[in-house]
Amino acid sequence: MSPGDALGRRRFLQLAVGASAVGLGSLAGCTGTANVAPGSDPLAMMANRTEQPIVAGGPNDLKESATVKMVAMDGNEGHGYAFLPAVVWLKPGGTVKWAHEKTHGSQKVSHTVTALNPQNDKPQFTPKGSPGFDSGVIQMAFGSGNSQLKPGTNATALQGQLLHYRYGMRPDMGNIHDAFQGPYMLKFAQGKFPKGVYFYVCEDHDFLGMGGSVVLGDVGPGDPGWSPAMTRSISVGNPFPRPLTDRFELIRNKINGEVNQ
DSSP states (O other): OOTTHHHHHHHHHHHHHHHTHHHHGGGGGGTTOOSSOOOOOOHHHHHHHHTOOSEEOBTTBOEEEEEEEEEEEEETTEEEEEEESSEEEEEEEEEEEEEEOOSTTOOOOOBOOEESSGGGTSOOOSOTTOOOOBOOOBOOSOOTTOTTOOSSHHHHHHHHHHTOOBSSBOTTOOOGGGOOOOOEEEEOOTTTSOSEEEEEEOTTTGGGTOEEEEEESSOOTTSTTSTTTTTSOSSSSSOOOHHHHHHHHHHHHHHHHHHTO
């Protein structure tokens, strides 16, 4: 991904939404102008409402595979965005699948799964030498035959932005009327993905604290791959919004709690 790719995608989606507000209003969920109001539901409340765990597995219970739900809550008691489970303990060579949470009041907005990795023009919070995975836009904004979006120059450009991704699989990729809605699946193949802790974000919901983690292998303090995710300062020298800083501090506490049991 070149330095301008992420910004270009964001700007184009904003323009597309503005041009077709009726048909693409929900697409703004991935541009920082979501129709779901920001707020501060604690992660535990979101986990309870969606019946999803905060942590999947542990150092002695590494998962062969795991499904992470992308949650966008809206309700009288508060709002919140999250990846749940926020921590996945994964066996090397295992697979993670990210999918929209479509029940329990979770809203239909778009997301990304983007590693905090220099390949994605992000600060490094993944093991050194690891690839910077990026799902591209995973949307729930419009379906097949949407009359508000017709083929043409803008539609073609939008399709190009929606199909952009790095590593992983997008198995049901379609044309612009059936744009990718997930799941995004990534195999953490041995030899390609070093053991360690991987932090990732929804690229444009980070200001709402939407971040998650994968712990690949039974790793702990002192092991290669524990740094930089578990040791690098989150609040100093990094342009993270406060809700994302808080979320990663919570994630670190959860990981440390499992290691210290």
